[in-house]
Amino acid sequence: MKKSNYAIITIIVLFASFIIAENNQKFSRKIIEAETQNKYNYYDNPQVCLGCHFEKFDTWKRSQMSRAYTGDFFQAQYQQALVDARRDEKVKGVKADCIGCHSPSAFKAGDLPPSSTGTDKIDSFMQQKGGNKLFADRGVFCDFCHTIEDFSGKTPFNHNYISNAGPGIDPKRGDLEFPWSPYHKNARAELFEDARFCGICHNERNDFGVWVKATETEYQEGPYPAKGIACQGCHMPPLAGKPAKMGPPRAEHKDHWFGGGFETFVRGAAKLTIGINKAALNPQEKIDFIIKVTQLSPGHKFPTGSTEERDLWLHVGVYDKEGNELDHIKIPKNPNDPNDKYFITTNEKVAYPTHSKYGNPIERDSLPEGDRLYHSSFIDSDGNFTYAQWYCAKEIENRLKLLEERIEQYTWNCPEKLSGQTVILRAVLNYRRMPDSYAKFLGIPARPTIEVSRDERILKISR
Ligand code: HEC
Ligand code: HEC
Ligand code: HEC
Numbered sequence: 001m002k003k004s005n006y007a008i009i010t011i012i013v014l015f016a017s018f019i020i021a022e023n024n025q026k027f028s029r030k031i032i033e034a035e036t037q038n039k040y041n042y043y044d045n046p047q048v049c050l051g052c053h054f055e056k057f058d059t060w061k062r063s064q065m066s067r068a069y070t071g072d073f074f075q076a077q078y079q080q081a082l083v084d085a086r087r088d089e090k091v092k093g094v095k096a097d098c099i100g101c102h103s104p105s106a107f108k109a110g111d112l113p114p115s116s117t118g119t120d121k122i123d124s125f126m127q128q129k130g131g132n133k134l135f136a137d138r139g140v141f142c143d144f145c146h147t148i149e150d151f152s153g154k155t156p157f158n159h160n161y162i163s164n165a166g167p168g169i170d171p172k173r174g175d176l177e178f179p180w181s182p183y184h185k186n187a188r189a190e191l192f193e194d195a196r197f198c199g200i201c202h203n204e205r206n207d208f209g210v211w212v213k214a215t216e217t218e219y220q221e222g223p224y225p226a227k228g229i230a231c232q233g234c235h236m237p238p239l240a241g242k243p244a245k246m247g248p249p250r251a252e253h254k255d256h257w258f259g260g261g262f263e264t265f266v267r268g269a270a271k272l273t274i275g276i277n278k279a280a281l282n283p284q285e286k287i288d289f290i291i292k293v294t295q296l297s298p299g300h301k302f303p304t305g306s307t308e309e310r311d312l313w314l315h316v317g318v319y320d321k322e323g324n325e326l327d328h329i330k331i332p333k334n335p336n337d338p339n340d341k342y343f344i345t346t347n348e349k350v351a352y353p354t355h356s357k358y359g360n361p362i363e364r365d366s367l368p369e370g371d372r373l374y375h376s377s378f379i380d381s382d383g384n385f386t387y388a389q390w391y392c393a394k395e396i397e398n399r400l401k402l403l404e405e406r407i408e409q410y411t412w413n414c415p416e417k418l419s420g421q422t423v424i425l426r427a428v429l430n431y432r433r434m435p436d437s438y439a440k441f442l443g444i445p446a447r448p449t450i451e452v453s454r455d456e457r458i459l460k461i462s463r
């Protein structure tokens with residue numbers, strides 16, 4: 001070999017070891033291991049699909065699916081789960097388990113927990129502002145879903161997908177009839193039009209044997225399967241345009257935004273009706289009335305999914321024309337129901353961010369006290385309320401069932417101070433993705449309140 005060749009090789013070797021050493025400081029070994037990289041590379045990056053399936057990419061990029069790993073809430077909670085996995089044998093599996101659904105390609109590659117996100121060029125997924133992205137950051141992405149062949153066993157749950165991705169370009173599975181693509185082979189798969197496909201990740205049983213997510217099971221128990229409406233029918237509605245730039249025009253082309261606990265889906269998902277048989281009353285008069293809460297549009301219970309965090313609450317009050325609250329009407333306590341306290345808002349410090357044996361409780365609801373709350377309370381093995389689904393030993397819930405009509409009984413003592421006024425009796429149903437107190441604890445922004453529905457009656461108070 002010529003001398004200059006030796007020089008070049010030496011330079012390359014030096015350069016390579018420099019890169020590896022450099023990377024070693026920022027990343028765990030796994031990500032720089034060739035085998036891990038290869039397995040990650042079994043799946044194409046989403047931007048490979050962008051050129052021909054732009055609308056799919058554009059809607060997916062704005063969805064929670066694309067943030068399933070990078071989302072601030074997931075990241076903060078996963079860090080907590082990792083702390084618990086290290087100190088508690090019973091939950092050591094969560095290190096891998098969370099990733100099975102939130103970053104399935106990292107799970108399949110065995111990069112657990114996924115190597116930390118840095119600014120270095122390991123992978124060029126989406127050259128966005130804020131640096132290069134890592135493989136794990138792809139979350140739940142195109143090529144992962146479209147190479148799912150089936151699920152193992154009879155029930156879809158706990159990421160029991162069977163992925164047929166391997167080296168090379170795998171056939172893309174979907175619902176189209178006679179597709180042809182210059183980039184990939186296709187494979188028709190009935191599963192893609194079936195709710196069980198979604199159940200693979202939307203049903204979850206934790207190490208305590210509790211079903212902490214059961215959206216697909218809830219759906220199967222409702223009226224929609226018989227009507228032929230799957231999750232896709234509501235969450236992936238048809239869009240105008242073609243599924244692929246180069247393909248033929250088709251009757252349908254499915255949205256990939258996967259909207260859920262957001263304004264467009266939540267607003268109107270349930271309806272309120274005030275039942276009161278009087279329009280005029282005297283000061284100091286006591287009046288009974290009801291509020292009917294009707295679950296309308298969700299194909300599962302409302303709320304569903306991350307039910308330990310999602311809250312739906314009914315606020316009832318008396319207001320003046322300007323909207324000032326004159327009196328807050330609280331839901332009466334039910335002494336016959338030992339679980340009643342879980343369904344009435346409180347700001348007591350009784351909620352634990354993880355197992356109660358590991359720390360101090362925070363405020364539970366951060367809402368006006370005394371409102372009816374529809375949600376799931378997760379109870380740990382010491383009997384305390386926890387936000388950590390991995391420690392849920394028992395679920396206590398009162399969520400709205402499909403098309404259910406729930407009746408709430410109220411009593412109002414008209415205060416003397418309102419004599420001679422015309423007031424508005426108003427009931428408002430609100431939804432929120434997580435309590436402000438928990439967001440504060442995790443150090444992430446509080447989530448907005450979305451109004452689901454309201455009803456009003458005008459009441460004349462005599463002098
Ligand atoms: C959570 C899994 C999931 C992800 C992520 C996903 N898809 Fe899909 N995709 C589906 C399902 C399910 C269908 C079939 C929907 C139906 O038939 O109701 C589908 C349908 C399609 C189709 C067939 C045409 C159509 O509109 O029905 C194409 C093309 C497609 N997806 C491309 C993509 C691309 C590109 C991305 C990434 C930008 C992506 N998908 C991300 C699940 C997914
Ligand atoms: C060079 C263009 C091109 C690229 C790149 C491309 N596709 Fe396609 N894809 C097509 C065309 C064309 C069709 C057929 C559309 C039709 O027949 O309506 C198609 C069809 C599909 C289908 C439907 C398959 C079925 O059987 O229903 C899926 C799913 C799909 N692509 C996913 C992907 C994913 C995921 C990627 C990225 C990894 C990707 N495509 C990249 C052009 C492309
Ligand atoms: C590979 C696992 C996986 C599959 C398969 C899957 N999902 Fe998801 N989905 C997730 C994860 C993880 C999230 C939560 C991401 C986050 O917010 O961190 C999610 C979020 C969602 C959301 C957003 C909820 C919200 O309000 O934040 C909807 C809606 C949804 N999925 C519907 C579906 C439907 C419909 C299907 C079937 C066509 C499906 N998913 C299949 C993993 C999956």
Ligand code: HEC
Nearest residue numbers: 198202216219230231234260261265269297298299302305
């Ligand atoms: C009949 C229409 C319909 C069907 C069918 C349906 N959904 Fe929904 N889904 C909704 C509506 C409306 C909402 C918003 C209200 C709510 O949160 O329940 C929603 C919300 C969600 C959320 C967000 C919950 C939250 O608060 O974070 C997820 C996740 C979800 N659906 C998944 C699914 C899955 C998985 C299936 C199938 C097993 C499915 N949905 C079937 C209409 C539907």
Ligand code: HEC
Nearest residue numbers: 073074077078081094097098101158159201202204305306
């Ligand atoms: C079997 C699949 C699965 C597993 C395992 C799983 N998740 Fe999820 N996760 C989901 C799905 C699906 C959603 C969306 C539900 C919804 O929006 O209501 C979700 C939602 C979340 C959210 C809410 C995100 C947001 O922005 O509102 C957080 C936080 C979260 N998961 C954390 C975790 C942690 C931490 C673990 C491990 C202890 C974990 N998940 C394990 C499927 C899973």
